[in-house]
Amino acid sequence: MSKKNMRPPMKAPKGTLKRVITYLFKDYPLHLSVVVGCLLFTAVASTMPAIFMGRTVSIIEKALARIQGGAAPAAALEEVFSGILAISVTLLCIYAVSLTCSFTYNRLMAIVTQGFLHKMRKRMFEGMQKLPIRYFDQNHTGDIMSYYTNDIDTLRQLISQSMPNVINAVIVVVMVVSIMLYYSIWMTIVVFLGVIAMFLVTRKVGGNSAKFFIRQQQSVGKMEGFVEEIMNGQKVVQVFCHEEESKKDFDELNEKLFKDAESANRFANMLMPILGNIGNVLYVAVAILGGALLIMKVPNFSLSGLPLSLAVVVPFLNMTKQFTGNVSQISQQVNAVVMAQAGAARLFALMDQIPETDEGYVTLVNCREEAGKIVECKERTGMWAWKHPHQADGSVTYTKLAGDVVLDHVDFGYVPEKIVLHDISLYAEPGQKVAFVGATGAGKTTITNLINRFYDIADGKIRYDGININKIKKADLRRSLGVVLQDTNLFTGTVMENIRYGKLDATDEECMEAARLANADDFIRRLPDGYQTMLTANGSNLSQGQRQLLSIARAAVADPPVMIMDEATSSIDTRTERLVQEGMDRLMKGRTVFIIAHRLSTVQNSDVIMVLEQGRIIERGNHEKLIAEKGKYYQLYTGAFELE
């Protein structure tokens, strides 16, 4: 199956932002209400100084007029002092409250932002664990990873900066506009014209910037893909002295990324000075207009009906500054919002993936045999049974877990149009070793993927101990199957922890016993810290063969009645493999084993060998029988045909 090479489109569907905000409020209703309240107050409070400045100026003006009128400066000063004192005290009170608010909401936002990111990450991860294997077949690891790194990062910016900034700015703008209208409608109109200009600029420059930022993201993606490929094959590059060519390819991508990044940042950097200076011009325009109106004694037209005076013009000027400042603050967030929208859209795409469905109701329980009857019990007995509730009459039957697997005329295709397995029938009795042999793409691995229900069959039936596996709960079904895959995936942690992954409550002794069975004990003891050696980056400090031995030990400790070994010993030399097999044979006595290997010496001693070709079983029988038949298996064995 080929993987999609493109990540989901960058364009965010409508309502993405709304969805983010809905989640946010659902997670932190209390925190956010307080934050919004505080924001409201601080925003309103931040417009107050402009008003008080106006009052102050008018007091000063009056006093100056009186001094010019011949009043004693001392008396005037007295008057000013009391007026100003009143203003100062009021301001002080407002400040005190607004500081408290500011402190509160800033702290709360830190909690909300990080908490929300954590909750989102957890939601994504939880959702991801429930996705069918098909999803992971179709998407590159790197692409899924970037949900957790790049995409979620755009949300941080949105929540911690853009949102409070925009809310605050909008409140301030509304406040300021009403105050401006209160003072003078003429001047307000001029301010509005300026703001329209600012919006136009933002749309043009900001839009360009966002466009290039998105392009930059794509260039980064391409560059990442290239670098990953070359770095992965770095040793091959060296062996072939191919360094110069790869440098040339790299330079091309690097140049493209540079161009996009430069354009994106240039537009982003230019936005602020442009908006700032439009603000400056606007400020001047308002000042001139105010001056002209004063000089020409044009009657003021305002909501308050105040006469036009310096006491109107000066605070108005300050408000103009505040107004344009806030408008440009909103525009500054355009980029962040666009990027966050794209990021959030992708996160939601991941979260909206349809999870693996499970209609199974037959469960696996511990049991005990009492007078020939199977009785369910809580404690671990080492004996298991399928608990099968019957809906019709409400009764419950128990079937002892044995490991009897039957495939009955099974058809399967990864996509409905293309059937890759045709009419597969086989019986594996407890204690039997069943091997699959065939070329790559013949469907060997696919069969085992059907038994543990990584995929669901299209037609036919699979029975496990006589029960249709569709009726068995997936988790319980898989718990009864041990799997060792060719691609060993180990996890960061100690060797011991990695073995214990197979059975979480296994004792150290059990883990070591499993390691001995897998013939891994020897090399583990030679590691620097023995069983406590830390494995990192998928066990890169071990050889492939050693990793395979560990993953066999991991499956062995789980002690399942059925074991699937998919090319589990392909990287182990034949001598060691024989030792491992002896151990495994001991372990698997009385259990069912499915084994896939291209090395025929691995499968020779199986009870039954199935030769697959293009999704069909073309030969079956034990080694001697197949050799005697002189069919495909015989040809393979004598080396006339290629396996993979």
Add this chain to the structure above:
Amino acid sequence: MIRKLAGCIREYKRASILSPLIVMLEVVLECILPFMTAELVNEIQGNCEMRVLLKYACLLVIMAALSLTCGALAGHFCATAACGFAKNLRKDLFYNVQRFSFGNIDKFSTSSLVTRLTTDVANVQMSYMMLVRTAFRAPFMMIFSFIMAFYMGGKMAWVFVVVMPILAFGLLMIAKKAMPIFRKVFRKYDTLNNSVQENIQGMRVVKAFVREEQEIKKFGAASEEVAGDFTRAEKLLALNHPLMQFCLNIVMLVVIFFGSQLVISSNSTALTVGQLSALLTYGMQILMSLMMLSMIFVMLTMSAESARRIVEVLEEKSTILNPENPCFEVEDGSIEFKKVSFKYSEKAERYALQDIDLKIESGQTIGIIGGTGSSKTTLIQLISRLYDVSEGAVWVGGKDVREYDLDSLRNQVAVVLQKNVLFAGTIKENLRWGDLHATDEELVEACKLACAHDFIMQFPDGYDTHIDQGGTNVSGGQKQRLCIARALLKKPKILILDDSTSAVDTHTDAVIRKAFREVIPGTTKLIIAQRISSVEEADRIVVMNGGRIDDIGTHQELLSRNEIYQEVYTSQTKGGEENE
């Protein structure tokens, strides 16, 4: 570290210098603007004429236009400087990795190199952008605003002198407290992401063992811990804003309270109304600059970790270098190991190879066999100097390998690696890795030799068939044969196959070996294999065990006297003797 990074500025030096210069010009203009407007306000107050107003208007608009131009230019240069710097960083990183020896490559994982080239460079780019713009703008703005404030406000400006240290001290304390937490949490964040990657890659294992719940719990706990640490750090940073606001409030109060009295008492001589509002503007600018500075401080420290990781790669010196007067010609395909011992790192306790003495004549075919971990691969990697010996010497063509030019040596010693890789592109493109200028006929010839021609021709697009990244759309056996053909195109004097036919059937394997014997008899061939049948016809077979040569001899000799060889032989023929 800084010097190393600064070395990557290069052609963007001009932009990097222009950007702060223009920023300073912009700052000057921005600081004069409030001064001029203050004058204007005073003129208005003084009931001036329209003409004066218009004069001011023109002047101010011109200044705004200038300031805009400066701002835009600064933005432009700073974008160029930062992105260019990042480009050079990436280039130097990538180029240096290309120079890496195998020993260097082993030290860094692919994903960590990718992160350094992308995320880490992006972080440093952000910081650099701040450095050439804001880092100049903020202090300059502060100083200039100070001057203007004193010039205009006189005594009133002292309020800034009082408030500023409070803010500066507060900001510094916050940053100092938050920094160590940030540094720690970024590492934790990396670990968290690594565990996600592990989980995705191991999804089949997770599901097969039904460990979803445990994985969720593990991830949830790790994620919560990261979130907790981040919250602690950001809660501290959240103090910045109120602190700033507090200082601004003080300035506002003082200016209104004392300033207005000063206006009256001096009858507008010491301070005018216009100056009063200008003072507030400067106050704002000064404090904002301080805030900016503290942000830069935080940003820089946060990206310091990224910078460190970048420099680590930049400073990684290749452990294998070309000799000073290299030899470009490899005489013949003879190989000699002279008392060779090798360990992967100086600190390693165990030698991977010990006391290897081995002489191979030009044109011979040598088989190498041995168990997992017996250092077969290590042995052959010394021949093309992928690693250097720790003791002793390896001679090729009558000279120590360390005397050859690396490219010449490696072009004459072709290695088909065990962990081989095909690259995204057509089959032709992949083959031409062996010889850039190979003609189509030569490609076909090599592929026929490697038994790859037939299956290639079965593809609808033949030699132009596209290979997916990692070669996932061809089978293991096909991939191995393509890799052999690729190596053959080098027309090497020595050809080394490191378990390169393991997925090829024994029949084809034999055909390939026969072709080798007949078509390239002069080429020395070393074949590592797990299958006895792959090596039994070799002139001599080397049996490796635990990093030493256990025995050397022909198939028959070894079969009669070597225990390991006998064991391997029986393990592969058990129950099937009659077919051998």
